[in-house]
Amino acid sequence: MEFTSVPGVGEKTAETLSKLDGAEDALRRGDVAALARAPGLTEGRAAAIARGAIRRRHDDPGGWLATDRAREVYEDALGLLQERAVTGYAEKRLRTLYPSATESRIEEVRAWAAEAVEREPNEAVVEALEGVQQPTEPRGLRVRERALATADAERYAEAKDAFPELSVEVVEDARDLAELARSYSTVVALDESFAGVDVDGDVRVIPDPEEHHEEVVPERLLAFFAENRAELLAAVDVHEAAGIDPALDPAALRDALSRLDDDGTPRGDDELRRLTNAVDDLDAAASTAASVANDHLRDAIREQDVTIEGTDFLSLVEQGARVDSLLSRELADEYDAAIRKAREHFVDALQLQPGEDDFAERVFAGEPTFPTEHNEEPLNRLRTELKAARDRRAAKLKSGLASDLADLREPADDLIADALELDVELAVARFARDFDCVVPEIDEAGSGFSIEGGRSPLLDVPFAEAEPVDYGVEGVTLLSGVNSGGKTSTLDLVALIVTLAHMGLPVPAASARVGRVSELHYYAKSQGTLDAGAFESTLRDFGELVSGAAGRLVLVDELESITEPGASAKIIAGILEALDEQGATGVFVSHLARQIREAADVDVAVDGIEAVGLDDGELVVNRSPKKDHLARSTPELIVEKLATESSDPGFYEGLLEKF
Incomplete structure (x- = not known):
């Protein structure tokens, strides 16, 4: 595989990946834990590379989050997941979950999430996870009582690179080898020509040292287990608390670690x-x-x-x-x-x-x-x-212990990786439990949606106090309603549920059907009237939006605030006409629903979040939008209240007739 073919991987990163055993398989799987073992590659960078590899594998062009507000909603959703992760690894690994229009990617995550939500995030597992993190490789290890010897210059260079912990010496004959043996406790000869040479001292002939690291430099293996003792034992605790089979025998690991001191030397002899x-x-x-x-x-x-x-x-x-x-x-x-x-x-x-x-x-x-x-x-x-x-005794013990640990080395990586991946799954499980999530139906026809009992965890109230919302849209619709009635919150809920569904994750609703959306365009409320240049730029954006808009979901919050109300109504009507012609789905929040509908050359649906009255000056609102209903404004409700309460209602009744 050409590593540079992965989105986000340049020449320097490709060189780093080339030093990692199994890098191609890790990229195919999008395996963050494995990629993070590459020298100098952080977990965050590994997550970004894994995400690029996933996109490449599914032929996913990206760009589903088409606007800043859409990206903000994704980051909010991701934040809710990350808050439920225990390890820093899981927080970064969750970034490989992203919304996509590609069916194979969505289905892949849906299958994974279906198993994840069945996990039981009990306290014992969570507590054990707090001690788990990616294993570290020993650095700066130096072994002074052992040396490698070879008569071949090329072999010398290879050995220097493969075994930086040891001295590598060039010898020409048995006399040189014998002289070297007087200076070191053990000498490992790399040339088969030295086999059978009789010299004083501990001289071994190992022509393929790269295949026998535990014999040539057992300190490397012992240092790994010594430095990662706590993480390995914590990972075992995670598996035992979760009731899942570990990648190695816990008893064998604990026994081997009990014979190893914290400095990497054998203990108990x-x-x-x-x-x-x-x-x-x-x-x-x-x-x-x-x-x-x-x-x-x-x-x-x-x-x-x-x-x-x-x-x-x-x-x-x-x-x-x-x-x-x-x-x-x-x-x-x-x-x-x-x-x-x-x-x-x-x-x-x-x-x-x-x-x-x-x-x-x-x-x-x-x-x-x-x-x-x-x-x-x-x-x-x-x-x-x-x-x-x-030194001879230590070398013998090190070799023996390293031999026992050699079979545990790769399973040890898998043990920790599995524990960290469990944390990722548990984060999804806790998310689904905390927000009463359900697996949404993905509708291949159209880009509309239908939500029943949707509740947003993004509101500034406890989730249990969030009022459920029922809402569905096919085609283009205007959403009307009183100020502070929940129109923006409804758009946020729709954006969140559609985003989570395209990530392949459960959504916070009693039930939900979401059409396959090619792109999410969510435009937040403008902060005041735009000047001429900004207004022109905004119109250009919408001009590009309506070109080839099929399959897109467009959510717009009070676009009329960008210019004068009369002009705004005409502009919004024109945008809705273009979206309708393209077959896109759109929800436009507006206080100018009546004017927009009158200006449009097509029938535009109008839904309303209805305020049912005032209670001590506070609006009483039905948060679920009412279909084909132009909601009354707050001023209209206040005028109506005054007309009802006044002893001389004539003036107020006259005002009501103008609404």
Whole structure:
């Protein structure tokens, strides 16, 4: 696949995707979790790329949201979904849900949403999801006790790229390999020609290291599991709380993680712990052992009277003897006892094993001295031996643990991805429950709609207090009604339900039928009369709108405010005529319904949101538009109220006749 063929993917992003295993499959699926594993690709960017890949797969040209207000309604709908997501991943993944005119895309999401709404978003699942996020790959890992070796320059370059954690060295022959083995605990030779070469040290021949990462650099695998321990365990908790099968065996994962320390080293091995402590405590143990010997000698000297004949003293001095020599003659047994105690302490403190304890005799050996000191050369030799043993033990444990974890590596990604995708599904499930949603019927004939019991979650009132609305339109219609009667809210409800239906999602209604709309054009109420330039630009927009408008849904809120009422009525009438001729569906909210209908050359339906009266100065409104009804205005209702209440209603009755 040419990655640049995906909308929104340029050369740089294509290069990034080329470094991701399975990138083509991820693009075909629109898999945000998989795409986000590409180096340097954020979840938000991955979501945008996934959306482009979905459009490409369904041959979807986009552009369904044709106006700013239509896009605002989509963002509002998306926001309602995102508010019900727990993870940041799910918030971004939900952006791959978008309204489309393409049947295959709508049906794909409808099938997915049908399963999603069956999910049970219980508190245990939600709580577990709070600990889940995309796994991170280890960065800056460096392994200093192991090296790769090759005699091939090209192989050298490949190994440098594939294993940045390790040193890669060029060797020409077995002598070079042996020399390298003296500098590293383990050397991995990449050339088959080194097979069977007998050299001292831990030298392994692995000609295909890329296929055996867990053997060559087990630290990489261990670091991944150590760094993502909390996320993996949280993902397991999500699966268990939701009652769904995970991609791996939870018991196997928990067991492996229990043997792994937070720094990526194996834990729970007594021998490794002994060797590690011995290396760390070596200098301190040697100093303390010397102090034990000196304390013993000091006590012995205090408690013992030493007598030396004058002639003996003179003879020793003439021979150049030091005081230590004088003491050794008199305290030889005590000195031997002191050295013995030093060696015993040294062995016990470091828990040295047979073969290692021989070094104690060399560390504390030589001519009697006071104060006694350890010998540095054998101590350093012991340090080298212990480090090599520690590194060999650690390497063995790492390889063993990495071997156990290797089979869990890909399932671990799937485990977290499945948990994150569950959050996406649960967001849809909670949305459907919170707003009493139903799956809408998609009508292939026309772009009209029919809504029963629709309630908008976009109102500034709690959803439970929103009044249900019944409304349906085929063709072009004027929507009349009193100020603050709910005309704009009705347009918003229609736009929301039509948008959600074309996203493939449930809608907030008792039932709904939505025609397949090619584009949604929603024009919000203008903020005052436009100047000549803006007025001309607006007319150009509508000129383009009515050209090829078949299949479009057009919602317009009080277009008359752009210019004088007389001119507005004629302009709106002309737009409605053009839309009717094209076979589009349109709802125009207007206070000039009577004038527009009179100016139009076609029959224009007029629906009305009827105010049934005034209660303490507040309008009482039937929120569901009444078909083929020109709603009375607020002034008319007030005049009618005055005519009813006045003792001399003549003036008010005269005004009423003018409405």
